[in-house]
Amino acid sequence: MSDNKFNYVRGEMLPQQPAPLAARSVSGWIRTNLLATPKDVILTILALAVLIAILPGALNWLFVQASWLGSDRSVCATTVQGGIQPDGWHGACWAFVKDRFVQFIFGRYPIEERWRPILTLIMFVVLLVPLLMPKSPRKGLNAILLFIVFPIIAFFLLHGGAFGLERVETPRWGGLMVTLILSFVGIAVSFPLGTLLALGRRSQMPVIKTLSVTFIEVVRGVPLITVLFMANVMLPLFLPTGWTIDNFLRALVAVALFASAYMAEVIRGGLQAIPKGQSEGADSLGLSYWQKMRLIILPQAIKLVIPGIVNTFIGMFKDTSLVSIIGMFDFLNTIRLNFTDTTWITPVTPITGLVFAGFIYWIFCFSMSRYSAFMERHLDVAHKR
Amino acid sequence: MKKTLLSAAIGAAVLGFAASAASAATLDDVKAKGFVQCGVNTGLAGFAQPDSSGNWKGFDVDYCKAVAAAVFGDATKVKYTPTTAQSRFTALQSGEVDLLVRNTTWTISRDTALGFNFRYVNYYDGQGFMVPKSLNVKSALELSGAAVCVQSGTTTELNLADYFKANKLEYKPVVFEKLEEVNAAYQAGRCDVYTTDQSGLYSLRLGLSNPDDHVILPEIISKEPLGPAVRQGDDKWFDIVSWAGYAMVQAEEFGITQANVDEMKNSTNPDVRRFLGVEKDTKIGTDLGLTNEWAYNIVKGVGNYGEVFERNIGSNTPLKIQRGLNALWSKGGLQYAPPIR
Numbered sequence: 001m002s003d004n005k006f007n008y009v010r011g012e013m014l015p016q017q018p019a020p021l022a023a024r025s026v027s028g029w030i031r032t033n034l035l036a037t038p039k040d041v042i043l044t045i046l047a048l049a050v051l052i053a054i055l056p057g058a059l060n061w062l063f064v065q066a067s068w069l070g071s072d073r074s075v076c077a078t079t080v081q082g083g084i085q086p087d088g089w090h091g092a093c094w095a096f097v098k099d100r101f102v103q104f105i106f107g108r109y110p111i112e113e114r115w116r117p118i119l120t121l122i123m124f125v126v127l128l129v130p131l132l133m134p135k136s137p138r139k140g141l142n143a144i145l146l147f148i149v150f151p152i153i154a155f156f157l158l159h160g161g162a163f164g165l166e167r168v169e170t171p172r173w174g175g176l177m178v179t180l181i182l183s184f185v186g187i188a189v190s191f192p193l194g195t196l197l198a199l200g201r202r203s204q205m206p207v208i209k210t211l212s213v214t215f216i217e218v219v220r221g222v223p224l225i226t227v228l229f230m231a232n233v234m235l236p237l238f239l240p241t242g243w244t245i246d247n248f249l250r251a252l253v254a255v256a257l258f259a260s261a262y263m264a265e266v267i268r269g270g271l272q273a274i275p276k277g278q279s280e281g282a283d284s285l286g287l288s289y290w291q292k293m294r295l296i297i298l299p300q301a302i303k304l305v306i307p308g309i310v311n312t313f314i315g316m317f318k319d320t321s322l323v324s325i326i327g328m329f330d331f332l333n334t335i336r337l338n339f340t341d342t343t344w345i346t347p348v349t350p351i352t353g354l355v356f357a358g359f360i361y362w363i364f365c366f367s368m369s370r371y372s373a374f375m376e377r378h379l380d381v382a383h384k385r
Numbered sequence: 386m387k388k389t390l391l392s393a394a395i396g397a398a399v400l401g402f403a404a405s406a407a408s409a410a411t412l413d414d415v416k417a418k419g420f421v422q423c424g425v426n427t428g429l430a431g432f433a434q435p436d437s438s439g440n441w442k443g444f445d446v447d448y449c450k451a452v453a454a455a456v457f458g459d460a461t462k463v464k465y466t467p468t469t470a471q472s473r474f475t476a477l478q479s480g481e482v483d484l485l486v487r488n489t490t491w492t493i494s495r496d497t498a499l500g501f502n503f504r505y506v507n508y509y510d511g512q513g514f515m516v517p518k519s520l521n522v523k524s525a526l527e528l529s530g531a532a533v534c535v536q537s538g539t540t541t542e543l544n545l546a547d548y549f550k551a552n553k554l555e556y557k558p559v560v561f562e563k564l565e566e567v568n569a570a571y572q573a574g575r576c577d578v579y580t581t582d583q584s585g586l587y588s589l590r591l592g593l594s595n596p597d598d599h600v601i602l603p604e605i606i607s608k609e610p611l612g613p614a615v616r617q618g619d620d621k622w623f624d625i626v627s628w629a630g631y632a633m634v635q636a637e638e639f640g641i642t643q644a645n646v647d648e649m650k651n652s653t654n655p656d657v658r659r660f661l662g663v664e665k666d667t668k669i670g671t672d673l674g675l676t677n678e679w680a681y682n683i684v685k686g687v688g689n690y691g692e693v694f695e696r697n698i699g700s701n702t703p704l705k706i707q708r709g710l711n712a713l714w715s716k717g718g719l720q721y722a723p724p725i726r
Binding site: 073080081102108110169174233239244325329345350 | 427465467481591594
């Protein structure tokens with residue numbers, strides 16, 4: 001065999017070996033991730049100590065001691081409080097959440113009409129899910145359906161007063177439904193309006209630029225709570241007799257305008273990060289201003305600021321709970337309203353209600369955050385930078 | 386202080402725009418709309434609170450229903466506008482609501498400067514004290530040297546200072562901004578006494594871990610007459626709202642209840658017959674712009690004063706509020722209706 005004269009050199013590749021046991025076993029994972037250095041060891045022990053201190057108590061309160069079934073306060077109150085639980089009992093009152101769950105979702109929406117918000121929600125999910133999946137086709141049509149056709153149908157469906165549907169005034173709306181409507185309108189309005197404002201602020205035309213800057217700075221300079229309060233308490237006095245603007249509409253407009261101002265600044269950040277060469281390249285191709293923005297600048301700029309955009313959305317989602325100060329019942333306020341209800345008033349009711357509210361808010365915010373992380377990976381922004 | 390400034394500002398604004406406020410015939414508007422728009426609390430135990438199916442229930446809510454029963458003969462023809470402490474006066478002044486039944490204290494400044502009308506009191510409230518039973522205190526006069534939990538910037542705080550000064554007692558105020566903080570401080574034993582409106586003390590006691598270890602003292606140190614309010618300048622509507630309330634008190638005095646109101650129509654007592662609109666040639670309803678059966682409709686729809694009280698806040702409810710000042714005048718209380726004839 002003369003073709004391999006160096007017989008100390010291997011003639012063929014070795015088959016791949018699995019990683020050493022130390023790296024792939026559970027103990028290996030623990031060693032590398034939790035106990036790699038003395039500092040890690042100390043932190044791990046501290047974290048474990050905190051978990052051991054908190055977790056059993058929390059689980060016990062949340063599940064073991066919790067009261068699950070019942071229709072009034074007696075199941076969540078101890079005998080001295082007029083209930084059935086033994087002395088010293090302390091646990092979550094899930095029976096309260098169960099009894100009032102439908103109210104938490106729909107507020108005081110009439111029971112026999114509740115198929116309407118449910119149908120609206122189904123339509124929303126059916127339109128939203130394909131839009132969120134990068135692979136599904138016909139994005140443009142889908143977006144038009146969701147952001148233009150759907151709001152119109154949803155308005156008539158929820159509000160009624162046409163097509164033989166009974167009118168349901170907005171004071172009867174409430175719960176998670178109100179929170180979601182405020183957030184959806186906020187997002188659907190703030191994204192396009194914010195983009196326009198950001199472009200306006202960078203525009204060379206003095207009138208447009210001044211208008212954009214004024215709008216953004218005025219809105220950002222006033223707390224949302226003040227605007228809601230003014231719209232609720234002062235506005236009716238300035239309107240002619242017999243004129244009332246729906247309370248819910250006032251809140252919708254306020255939330256949408258606020259979100260737009262913040263969104264404008266986030267998108268402007270993205271626009272400024274795009275090198276001038278991109279714009280000049282587009283100009284040299286003979287693209288018009290709108291073509292340039294739509295095809296070259298905005299796709300890159302918006303990709304860059306996805307975390308900021310989602311941050312604004314999450315902030316706005318939580319800010320919707322401010323409408324409670326103008327006597328509107330969003331999700332949080334609907335729950336709080338029930339704390340003083342004599343049917344359920346007990347020492348554990350408020351804590352349970354707030355834990356539940358926190359959990360629902362967390363689910364929504366966490367899903368938004370995960371989706372944005374997924375989109376970032378999908379669009380591969382971090383990789384290119 | 387903040388609250389004073391705010392209410393002054395709102396007061397000034399309301400006054401300035403009072404001329405533009407709705408002052409036309411509210412009764413005609415209400416009849417045309419087909420319902421009464423009633424301003425209620427955004428949620429107060431026993432007084433205004435939606436139940437699990439979303440219907441408003443409570444002591445104040447029953448007064449809205451009584452007005453609807455008087456006007457339409459149907460207690461369900463009411464729509465509710467939940468109002469906050471700040472927005473309630475604007476809502477009434479701007480015509481957003483036809484009447485306000487929101488545990489609102491009748492004061493001279495609200496009656497005059499804010500441009501509202503009050504005539505009767507549906508609940509006599511007042512500031513009271515709650516103490517742990519273990520202190521063995523029987524009267525507020527024994528509270529010398531006590532640490533008192535109180536919410537800052539409220540009339541409660543001022544009344545407290547006045548009361549202790551007038552009775553030459555020492556006390557240590559423990560002041561908090563938020564009501565929740567006051568509750569927590571009292572529960573944690575940071576103070577010996579909790580003071581706020583008495584109706585509030587009852588619902589608060591329910592939320593304590595040992596309600597039976599706490600006792601509400603008999604003294605009431607301030608006057609808080611709560612009642613429905615309407616806009617000034619529409620006497621006809623004002624009459625209807627007022628007499629709807631009086632009719633409930635009168636019904637209790639006659640012993641007419643929701644259950645026996647139909648039987649009572651056959652009563653031989655002319656007062657009762659007139660009240661229920663079955664006496665011949667009576668004009669007790671038509672003069673109000675209503676039918677003669679208006680009082681019958683109220684009792685049929687919501688019941689008499691005692692029934693409304695017991696159903697929402699009385700001894701069979703978790704709140705267990707005693708009638709006290711709200712008993713009929715004939716039983717030592719203050720609830721008194723002018724004669725309906």
